[in-house]
Amino acid sequence: MQHADVLASTRPNRVTVGCLGRHWELALSTAAQWIGAIGYDPDRLVGIFPGGVADEDLEALWECSRQLHVQPDRTGESEPETPGQLLRTQRAQLWDQNIERKWVNSARVAVARGSGRDWWWTVNLVRKVLGIWPYINGQLLLSGVDAEKLSFPSWCDAAFMLLWTSADAEGRTKLELELSMPPAGIAVAMSPKATKKMLSDFAAD
Amino acid sequence: MADEDNIVTHKLLGRDMQFRPVSPGQLVLINRMAQRAQRQVDEGETAAAFNSLMVKMLDLIDSLFVFEQDRQDVEDAMLAGKISLEEVQSIAFGGKTEPAPDDADPVVAPKTLRSKRPAAVAKVAKKTANPRRAAR
Numbered sequence: 001m002q003h004a005d006v007l008a009s010t011r012p013n014r015v016t017v018g019c020l021g022r023h024w025e026l027a028l029s030t031a032a033q034w035i036g037a038i039g040y041d042p043d044r045l046v047g048i049f050p051g052g053v054a055d056e057d058l059e060a061l062w063e064c065s066r067q068l069h070v071q072p073d074r075t076g077e078s079e080p081e082t083p084g085q086l087l088r089t090q091r092a093q094l095w096d097q098n099i100e101r102k103w104v105n106s107a108r109v110a111v112a113r114g115s116g117r118d119w120w121w122t123v124n125l126v127r128k129v130l131g132i133w134p135y136i137n138g139q140l141l142l143s144g145v146d147a148e149k150l151s152f153p154s155w156c157d158a159a160f161m162l163l164w165t166s167a168d169a170e171g172r173t174k175l176e177l178e179l180s181m182p183p184a185g186i187a188v189a190m191s192p193k194a195t196k197k198m199l200s201d202f203a204a205d
Numbered sequence: 206m207a208d209e210d211n212i213v214t215h216k217l218l219g220r221d222m223q224f225r226p227v228s229p230g231q232l233v234l235i236n237r238m239a240q241r242a243q244r245q246v247d248e249g250e251t252a253a254a255f256n257s258l259m260v261k262m263l264d265l266i267d268s269l270f271v272f273e274q275d276r277q278d279v280e281d282a283m284l285a286g287k288i289s290l291e292e293v294q295s296i297a298f299g300g301k302t303e304p305a306p307d308d309a310d311p312v313v314a315p316k317t318l319r320s321k322r323p324a325a326v327a328k329v330a331k332k333t334a335n336p337r338r339a340a341r
Contacts, residue, residue, distance in 0.1 A: 051233040103230045
């Protein structure tokens with residue numbers, strides 16, 4: 001075990017994700033960088049991946065993203081008439097729609113590793129905070145919490161507690177619900193143990 | 206790239222051409238590489254960085270054309286100097302070329318957007334302007 005340290009293992013200083021057959025280290029260190037990258041496109045998280053990839057890896061990521069398996073034409077259309085048309089079909093398929101899916105999946109994993117939480121929880125928190133950024137950032141700065149200097153997991157702790165402590169009981173319940181809600185259409189993988197517990201809780205109700 | 210339902214049409218070389226929309230991830234990646242290339246040039250490195258970037262830019266734009274004939278015609282036009290890479294890039298990536306905003310000369314709202322005075326306000330103003338009428 002590299003780190004006999006639960007905090008170091010769940011909240012690493014540098015985040016690495018696997019995509020397209022290799023690992024990529026993200027050049028995001030401070031909370032401000034993570035918040036900015038998430039906020040750039042909270043739905044597709046392109047600011048995280050590929051946007052957060054280190055400079056020296058950009059060329060490699062470009063080449064890896066292009067070297068996809070060329071899918072055979074499944075539409076049943078007739079064979080292309082000219083070599084030029086065939087080249088067009090092959091060339092277009094080098095940028096497959098799957099690349100976007102791979103990138104967003106990698107970005108979600110990166111957000112989870114970078115924040116030490118479920119990715120949707122973190123994205124929901126960032127969305128909420130960005131909507132009232134002057135207030136939240138101002139309050140945090142007055143408390144000595146500077147997103148430009150703090151790690152992302154620690155900033156998430158501070159921002160969540162600010163929202164939590166400033167809410168009443170009903171507000172806290174709403175906050176928990178809001179942050180825990182995955183985006184529409186997203187299937188969340190659950191372990192067999194978690195599934196069993198969910199079913200038993202449902203039966204108990 | 207995208208499925209056929211996401212095909213967009215832009216005017217280029219005087220006719221409508223169909224493009225697959227560039228994805229946000231591709232835009233971010235190409236912009237990152239452009240920024241890196243600029244930094245390398247600023248630091249005194251050779252233009253090889255920009256040459257490599259241009260090749261990738263062309264490759265990306267190339268993949269967005271739906272029809273080979275359109276791609277060929279645009280390539281021929283670029284080689285003949287009839288159209289620039291920047292223009293093709295802005296069309297393929299954004300659909301139109303907009304001038305950069307001029308901070309010293311902000312855009313003024315056109316008169317057509319000015320709302321008419323509400324009828325009630327106009328009625329009160331008219332009565333107030335005429336004391337004899339207001340006294341009734």
